[in-house]
Amino acid sequence: MATSGKTRLALHWKILIGLVLGVVVGVVINQVWTEATWHALGVDEPASYIATGRAHVPQGVDLSSLTRDQIAEQYPNAGAGAAAACARLGRQFNGFVGDLFLRGLKFIAVPIVLFSLIVGASSLNDLSRLGRIGLKTIGIYLCTTALAITIGLVFANVFRPGSFVNQETRESLVAQFGAEATGKIAAAKSPDVWSTVLNIVPTNPFEALAKGEMLQVVFAALLVGICLTLIPKEKAGVVIAVCDAMNDVVIKIVDLVLMLAPFAVFALIVKVVADMGLNVLGALAVYSLVVVAGLATMMFVVYPAVFVPVAKVRYGRFFRAMSPAQLLAFSSASSSATLPVTMECAQERLGVHEEVASFVLPIGATVNMDGTALYQGVAAVFIAQMYGMHLGWGDQLTIVLTATLASIGTAGVPGVGMIMLVIVLQSVGIPLEGIAVILGVDRILDMCRTSVNVTGDCMVCAVVAHSEGALESEESVRRRSASREAMGMDEQPRGGMG
Ligand code: ASP
Numbered sequence: 001m002a003t004s005g006k007t008r009l010a011l012h013w014k015i016l017i018g019l020v021l022g023v024v025v026g027v028v029i030n031q032v033w034t035e036a037t038w039h040a041l042g043v044d045e046p047a048s049y050i051a052t053g054r055a056h057v058p059q060g061v062d063l064s065s066l067t068r069d070q071i072a073e074q075y076p077n078a079g080a081g082a083a084a085a086c087a088r089l090g091r092q093f094n095g096f097v098g099d100l101f102l103r104g105l106k107f108i109a110v111p112i113v114l115f116s117l118i119v120g121a122s123s124l125n126d127l128s129r130l131g132r133i134g135l136k137t138i139g140i141y142l143c144t145t146a147l148a149i150t151i152g153l154v155f156a157n158v159f160r161p162g163s164f165v166n167q168e169t170r171e172s173l174v175a176q177f178g179a180e181a182t183g184k185i186a187a188a189k190s191p192d193v194w195s196t197v198l199n200i201v202p203t204n205p206f207e208a209l210a211k212g213e214m215l216q217v218v219f220a221a222l223l224v225g226i227c228l229t230l231i232p233k234e235k236a237g238v239v240i241a242v243c244d245a246m247n248d249v250v251i252k253i254v255d256l257v258l259m260l261a262p263f264a265v266f267a268l269i270v271k272v273v274a275d276m277g278l279n280v281l282g283a284l285a286v287y288s289l290v291v292v293a294g295l296a297t298m299m300f301v302v303y304p305a306v307f308v309p310v311a312k313v314r315y316g317r318f319f320r321a322m323s324p325a326q327l328l329a330f331s332s333a334s335s336s337a338t339l340p341v342t343m344e345c346a347q348e349r350l351g352v353h354e355e356v357a358s359f360v361l362p363i364g365a366t367v368n369m370d371g372t373a374l375y376q377g378v379a380a381v382f383i384a385q386m387y388g389m390h391l392g393w394g395d396q397l398t399i400v401l402t403a404t405l406a407s408i409g410t411a412g413v414p415g416v417g418m419i420m421l422v423i424v425l426q427s428v429g430i431p432l433e434g435i436a437v438i439l440g441v442d443r444i445l446d447m448c449r450t451s452v453n454v455t456g457d458c459m460v461c462a463v464v465a466h467s468e469g470a471l472e473s474e475e476s477v478r479r480r481s482a483s484r485e486a487m488g489m490d491e492q493p494r495g496g497m498g
Pocket residue numbers: 333334335336369371372410411412413414415416417418446449450453
């Protein structure tokens with residue numbers, strides 16, 4: 001984008017560069033910086049050194065019961081050299097940048113939903129329209145999720161990834177990840193439909209805000225917004241004006257947080273890639289490829305097949321507008337943390353009106369997990385194939401139903417999709433031990449499925465907005481951002497987003 005005679009790189013390119021550099025640096029660290037490197041720097045136990053700063057843990061001594069000063073006094077040589085200290089500092093700084101960014105996003109997730117939805121609902125002035133939008137949203141979300149699982153099942157049945165893992169590999173993976181898998185299996189609990197629905201109504205709205213219970217926040221904001229239309233205008237106007245101004249403040253904070261995005265994406269990706277053993281990926285290459293191929297089909301074929309003809313949004317326009325959210329979803333593996341950016345992209349870059357975006361997207365980030373559902377379909381069939389189990393039509397239909405429910409019950413945070421997979425496996429009697437086999441590659445697949453989860457929310461948002469006449473034309477979005485630039489707002493990060 002050319003501004004004031006100089007060319008500025010759009011945000012999604014900056015994030016992409018951060019991501020690619022993160023992968024490269026992460027792979028180099030993973031390959032070059034081994035345990036032997038730490039030993040050469042005088043560190044006995046790298047993990048404990050990184051966590052505690054103690055390079056030599058004296059045998060049989062429980063240091064956790066001592067204070068920092070006591071350790072320094074009693075075990076003066078528990079430190080390492082300057083090179084090791086620098087490496088530790090680098091890791092800590094890297095973690096700090098990534099966490100700071102994620103905290104920033106979580107900081108704004110609740111206020112952005114609250115204020116924009118109050119303003120949106122109070123401007124609707126029409127309860128039947130709200131009901132219609134709600135029904136459309138939930139209906140389309142359910143259909144896309146069921147479709148996603150079906151695609152997952154078809155891919156897994158056609159490519160049979162389970163037949164590529166021999167018993168020896170399976171047993172070694174179970175031995176390596178068994179303990180961690182047991183923890184995940186214990187954490188799974190079946191979603192109960194009634195209590196899930198009941199739970200949307202908060203008993204204390206302030207508690208809902210404090211705990212970030214997104215569906216409850218949506219409910220409370222809608223209720224407040226609707227009731228604002230039922231009280232005298234002079235009183236309602238004050239509240240709406242305050243919420244509107246607060247909304248602008250929150251959006252400004254999103255812009256500020258986004259300035260950190262390229263660096264944060266780099267930091268998050270370096271950590272994941274550096275920590276991930278590439279050997280595991282090798283053993284599960286076919287399974288991972290099938291999951292990624294299914295997700296790519298959903299993202300690049302199925303969604304466009306809906307939004308291009310139905311919402312009349314061009315292929316390139318959609319992906320250009322939503323790419324910052326997709327890339328952040330990939331880097332953070334959390335659709336909840338990505339929500340503020342998803343909302344910003346949908347409103348500012350795609351041109352969805354506030355009242356639709358602020359309703360459809362928070363609900364989507366909480367209940368619509370197409371990528372997770374697809375992954376659960378592939379994973380269930382993969383594990384069954386590995387254990388030589390035949391799954392009939394009835395079993396596969398059961399998987400579609402339970403995976404739909406399980407994905408609704410999946411929170412938009414890293415790794416929960418795998419915990420909910422336990423319920424899917426249980427529903428058709430597939431050995432839960434299989435979780436241990438796929439655990440090693442879960443993080444990378446989580447990143448991919450989270451991108452699809454977020455893309456699915458945006459697709460439904462565009463479709464609902466178009467059907468309600470709440471989607472700006474491409475031309476109008478372009479004119480709006482051009483006029484913002486002309487007003488000098490292009491110095492702000494938002495002006496540089498696309
Ligand atoms: N990480 C996913 C999300 O946030 C959920 C999952 O599949 O684990 O959307």
